[in-house]
Amino acid sequence: xxxxxxxxxxxxxxxxxxxxxxxxxxxxxxxxxxxxxxxxxxxxxxxxxxxxxxxxxxxxxxxxxxxxxxxxxxxxxxxxxxxxxxxxxxxxxxxxxxxxxxxxxxxxxxxxxxxxxxxxxxxxxxxxxxxxxxxxxxxxxxxxxxxxxxxxxxxxxxxxxxxxxxxxxxxxxxxxxxxxxxxxxxxxxxxxxxxxxxxxxxxxxxxxxxxxxxxxxxxxxxxxxxxxxxxxxxxxxxxxxxxxxxxxxxxxxxxxxxxxxxxxxxxxxxxxxxxxxxxxxxxxxxxxxxxxxxxxxxxxxxxxxxxxxxxxxxxxxxxxxxxxxxxxxxxxxxxxxxxxxxxxxxxxxxxxxxxxxxxxxxxxxxxxxxxxxxxxxxxxxxxxxxxxxxxxxxxxxxxxxxxxxxxxxxxxxxxxxxxxxxxxxxxxxxxxxxxxxxxxxxxxxxxxxxxxxxxxxxxxxxxxxxxxxxxxxxxxxxxxxxxxxxxxxxxxxxxxxxxxxxxxxxxxxxxxxxxxxxxxxxxxxxxxxxxxxxxxxxxxxxxxxxxxxxxxxxxxxxxxxxxxxxxxxxxxxxxxxxxxxxxxxxxxxxxxxxxxxxxxxxxxxxxxxxxxxxxxxxxxxxxxxxxxxxxxxxxxxxxxxxxxxxxxxxxxxxxxxxxxxxxxxxxxxxxxxxxxxxxxxxxxxxxxxxxxxxxxxxxxxxxxxxxxxxxxxxxxxxxxxxxxxxxxxxxxxxxxxxxxxxxxxxxxxxxxxxxxxxxxxxxxxxxxxxxxxxxxxxxxxxxxxxxxxxxxxxxxxxxxxxx
Numbered sequence: 001x002x003x004x005x006x007x008x009x010x011x012x013x014x015x016x017x018x019x020x021x022x023x024x025x026x027x028x029x030x031x032x033x034x035x036x037x038x039x040x041x042x043x044x045x046x047x048x049x050x051x052x053x054x055x056x057x058x059x060x061x062x063x064x065x066x067x068x069x070x071x072x073x074x075x076x077x078x079x080x081x082x083x084x085x086x087x088x089x090x091x092x093x094x095x096x097x098x099x100x101x102x103x104x105x106x107x108x109x110x111x112x113x114x115x116x117x118x119x120x121x122x123x124x125x126x127x128x129x130x131x132x133x134x135x136x137x138x139x140x141x142x143x144x145x146x147x148x149x150x151x152x153x154x155x156x157x158x159x160x161x162x163x164x165x166x167x168x169x170x171x172x173x174x175x176x177x178x179x180x181x182x183x184x185x186x187x188x189x190x191x192x193x194x195x196x197x198x199x200x201x202x203x204x205x206x207x208x209x210x211x212x213x214x215x216x217x218x219x220x221x222x223x224x225x226x227x228x229x230x231x232x233x234x235x236x237x238x239x240x241x242x243x244x245x246x247x248x249x250x251x252x253x254x255x256x257x258x259x260x261x262x263x264x265x266x267x268x269x270x271x272x273x274x275x276x277x278x279x280x281x282x283x284x285x286x287x288x289x290x291x292x293x294x295x296x297x298x299x300x301x302x303x304x305x306x307x308x309x310x311x312x313x314x315x316x317x318x319x320x321x322x323x324x325x326x327x328x329x330x331x332x333x334x335x336x337x338x339x340x341x342x343x344x345x346x347x348x349x350x351x352x353x354x355x356x357x358x359x360x361x362x363x364x365x366x367x368x369x370x371x372x373x374x375x376x377x378x379x380x381x382x383x384x385x386x387x388x389x390x391x392x393x394x395x396x397x398x399x400x401x402x403x404x405x406x407x408x409x410x411x412x413x414x415x416x417x418x419x420x421x422x423x424x425x426x427x428x429x430x431x432x433x434x435x436x437x438x439x440x441x442x443x444x445x446x447x448x449x450x451x452x453x454x455x456x457x458x459x460x461x462x463x464x465x466x467x468x469x470x471x472x473x474x475x476x477x478x479x480x481x482x483x484x485x486x487x488x489x490x491x492x493x494x495x496x497x498x499x500x501x502x503x504x505x506x507x508x509x510x511x512x513x514x515x516x517x518x519x520x521x522x523x524x525x526x527x528x529x530x531x532x533x534x535x536x537x538x539x540x541x542x543x544x545x546x547x548x549x550x551x552x553x554x555x556x557x558x559x560x561x562x563x564x565x566x567x568x569x570x571x572x573x574x575x576x577x578x579x580x581x582x583x584x585x586x587x588x589x590x591x592x593x594x595x596x597x598x599x600x601x602x603x604x605x606x607x608x609x610x611x612x613x614x615x616x617x618x619x620x621x622x623x624x625x626x627x628x629x630x631x632x633x634x635x636x637x638x639x640x641x642x643x644x645x646x647x648x649x650x651x652x653x654x655x656x657x658x659x660x661x662x663x664x665x666x667x668x669x670x671x672x673x674x675x676x677x678x679x680x681x682x683x684x685x686x687x688x689x690x691x692x693x694x695x696x697x698x699x700x701x702x703x704x705x706x707x708x709x710x711x712x713x714x715x716x717x718x719x720x721x722x723x724x725x726x727x728x729x730x731x732x733x734x735x736x737x738x739x740x741x742x743x744x745x746x747x748x749x750x751x752x753x754x755x756x757x758x759x760x761x762x763x764x765x766x767x768x769x770x771x772x773x774x775x776x777x778x779x780x781x782x783x784x785x786x787x788x789x790x791x792x793x794x795x796x797x798x799x800x801x802x803x
Contacts (some may be wrong), residue, residue, distance in 0.1 A: 059116065077117070089109065119149060168206070171210050185206055226530035298486065305488050306492065330787050334468055335456070339438070348606070395408070410436065431739070453470065455469060465492055466493045487796070502517070519769075544663070547761055550724060552696050561759040571589060587768050593755050606748065653695035697762065
């Protein structure tokens, strides 16, 4: 064997020992689309990506030795911009072998058959993988290119080929993956609208084919909102002229909407107004830009401005400030106005407004200036500063039925300036006196007539339906500057048995709005693609608790109350029963009577001490505490020479609501497990307090909106808890005297700590509350504090500006 042959043979052996097999990955903004659309490949791809990152790059030198091609792995050639060098006819090429980089070899150019650059090799491999349909491995190469060779020539073209062929595979799998295919094709179109596949198929043709299938599927499922939104997006991205599939779908929508329009017109002409309303909403849902469609919808809404609301609870005493009754708060916003009205959380406290006009604090925080705006009144002469001052004086009069203790302790005297201005003077500064004025305001101080925008039409109401109509006696006007703005003039509340049935009613078109659904239902509805049902949270959560009856001997025992708390596995009831294992922000266990808020920045969580961890489930500790409480009770009875009362059968009362009923059934089971025999008693519909006094514990849902006021409604001798503990009552009185917000926060959190330590109530959990409505009705606020908050701004004919 010649020395030349030995030389090449040795190099060939090195090449065989050092052969490295590599695999591929992507580039450009399309990577984001790929990562989203192929979540299963992402983890797998990371392993291959790591292999590529660790691989030693090399070029390949193909040498002709006695008419046989020998392949050598060599160190990367140092060429300008890593361009492949031109093959010369004479001279030599200096190389370093991959395994012996310190040795420099010379190869005659005349023996060089080809040079395969490292980058060229990777591109060749990725094309091969794409051709074979091995998209997972090809995906790795593109990630690698993005990291190490961003902008390398040829990668963009390879990626476009990858996108087109991967989209074709997904499209061939059926309609389940059409959306993924469409997203990939749309990304390809953005990068190269003139792309044509190797088989001669333009990308725009494939987009139209897939888009037509998607739109046809949506239309067949009556998902008109998705048809509109997808069509609008594609037109903005590509243009109407290149999308005959969109034009075809739009023509079909126009035809269907036209049918609804004609049917709605006929129903209106026949005075079938509810049917006309539903048909006009179908028309607007299918194609809101139909010629003459919006005008017809407006006309129908004017003739039939009725909203049907599905509810699961009927009110008993409508009052927007009532903290323990959901239906009373809801209807209170329809029927009664108050001096000051809670509008939701502000920057660091609650926001308040007044139907009278404006209210502002004096600079020294020792007074309020109330200004009546005659434009808010139907009859400007029906109300003046003197009538307002008399009402405020009554609230400070201990002998008057409208007496408010917190207001009386703050109030000093009143000045009336002119006809429409009242100045109230306080004994001391107060951080939020507006919150103390959430009491009924009657336009005639000697009248108990409802003064809200609506009143109950008793003649048209029954056990299952309550009809509310515009109240002609309300002194307040419903202002609007939009001539097409049509608020409801009639609301019909329809009673349903439970949350499941009321949602069914919403789906079937029996109602337009549902005032309350469970968080789990909210999560399910929000996840429904293309639904015309909108779900939104209320501004404020509810706090759920068991309120002890302090008239019962064992309920007076702090140790026994603590045992009850430890015996309830609250996290399981909340997470598995009430939330159905959905992770819902704002739904959490609580350690006291106040709300922790929806997030850490919630301004109305100022009363909640987040440093206190809710007590964990401990049935063994509960058993011990029950025995200790029993022993202590016997010892106290012995000292009085009385017979100790036995541990009673615990009666747990709860409202006739679905959440309370389910939760109490599990609470009963858990208390039974620690030898606390229990009995459940469901209160009459609409009732939240056990008037019989027989219950030991009452399940209560509390709206803790403004803790410095609501705290006293709950924790006081005259509050819901009717607590007589001096420590708790003193701490609440201490809050009343706070003059600055830092003092308020410090003192109200001290109340939280004391209530937690003494187990003044049995804290359970906080629930984020939700409502739902059809898309063709726009409510006055995205996050109302109660359903009819902002009722004057409800819009019965939507604009569909998003389309």
